[in-house]
Amino acid sequence: MDNKARYITQAAIIAAIYVVVTIVFQAISFREIQIRISEALTILPYFTPAAIPGLFIGCLIANYLGGAMLADIILGSLATLLAAILSYSLRKNRYLVPIPPIIINAIVVGFLLKYVYGFALPLISLMILVAIGQFISCFILGLGLIYAMEKYKLYRHIT
Structure with a gap:
């Protein structure tokens, strides 16, 4: 190929x-308290640049199918x-790879939850809640995924 x-x-x-x-775990993927398990995949740019459009398109479709607002x-x-x-x-430091999705989503999704969905919690509280969910998904699960892919050499199939 x-x-x-x-x-x-x-x-x-x-x-x-x-x-x-995202759809399988839809019950915990949306709302003000969310752990979007699929965000563990945000570490894949560590292995391949193809993850960049893949994550973008995947998120776009998942948000649409999940009933998110425009x-x-x-x-x-x-x-x-x-x-x-x-x-x-x-990508040169695996421990830094999960940081951008945590910070960016905490800010952007926090704003969306407050100003698009109208959740009553203060903005900073929403951002912290999103950051906690992202930390679990991106840092804990994501780094676990990196380790598993390296240990079992699964990355060879995507690099």
């Missing part, structure tokens, strides 16, 4: 996995895109 086809295939698979995991579908997905780009730029 040539490099372009491999890149597109990898991005599509990452997007599909993101969508499926502003969330667009801005939440753009936050994921920016976080994936920044994670890719930090």
Whole structure:
């Protein structure tokens, strides 16, 4: 398979996995207290740049299918895109890779929850709640995923 086809295939698979995991865990993937398990995949830019469009498209589709409002579908997905780009730029240190999705989503999703969905909690509280969920998904589960992929050499299939 040539490099372009491999890149597109990898991005599509990452997007599909993101969508499926988000929808399967829909009960905890949305609202003011959320642990979006699919966000563990935000470490994949550590292994391949194909994760950047894959995560963006996956988030876009998952937010749409999950019933998110238009502003969330667009801005939440753009936050994921920016976080994936920044994670890719930090790939030389695996411990830094999960940081952009935690910070960016805490800010963007916190604003969306407050000003688009109208949750009554103070903005800073919403941001902290999102950051906690992102920390669990991106840092704890995400770093676990990095270790598993390296230990079992699963990354060879996506690099």
